[in-house]
Amino acid sequence: MKTIFLTALVVVGTLFTSCSKDDNDSPSIVGSWKTSSSISEEFKDGVSQGKESNSIDANNYEIFTFNNDNTFSDYEVSSNDFSSTDPGTYTIKDNIISLKYSGDTDIDSLSFTLTKDTLVTTFIEEYTSDGIAYKYVTIVTYIRQ
Numbered sequence: 001m002k003t004i005f006l007t008a009l010v011v012v013g014t015l016f017t018s019c020s021k022d023d024n025d026s027p028s029i030v031g032s033w034k035t036s037s038s039i040s041e042e043f044k045d046g047v048s049q050g051k052e053s054n055s056i057d058a059n060n061y062e063i064f065t066f067n068n069d070n071t072f073s074d075y076e077v078s079s080n081d082f083s084s085t086d087p088g089t090y091t092i093k094d095n096i097i098s099l100k101y102s103g104d105t106d107i108d109s110l111s112f113t114l115t116k117d118t119l120v121t122t123f124i125e126e127y128t129s130d131g132i133a134y135k136y137v138t139i140v141t142y143i144r145q
Helices: 002-022
Strands: 031-044 047-053 061-066 071-078 082-093 096-101 108-114 118-129 132-144
Touching: 071 096
Parallel strands: none
Antiparallel strands: 031 047, 031 061, 031 132, 061 071, 071 082, 082 096, 096 108, 108 118, 118 132
């Protein structure tokens, strides 16, 4: 009787142990992410004006580094020998990351998807000018460094 009880206890314990790890395997945004592609699309009054692939190479890229303490740095390099590093803070709720750059009052909110090695952000800017509704959608893919 003791053997059956101990065997059942071990089996049940193994089931709970193997299931608990599965729940904690969600990827973390903490770390450094380098651009691998960027595509922008402009709309006027809901009609696409076409997509544009932005140049990403050794002279044009961006690296975001997200820290555990909800701070980040945004390091950008462009082809005209310009580079800059801008720090800030971030918050995440659901699939929205909100970025507040130091010294700036604006908050940029981007939807995102995240896997272990890939971060994809979507930034949407909308406004109306002279009665025309404009919308810009930029999708950027980053690879974990």
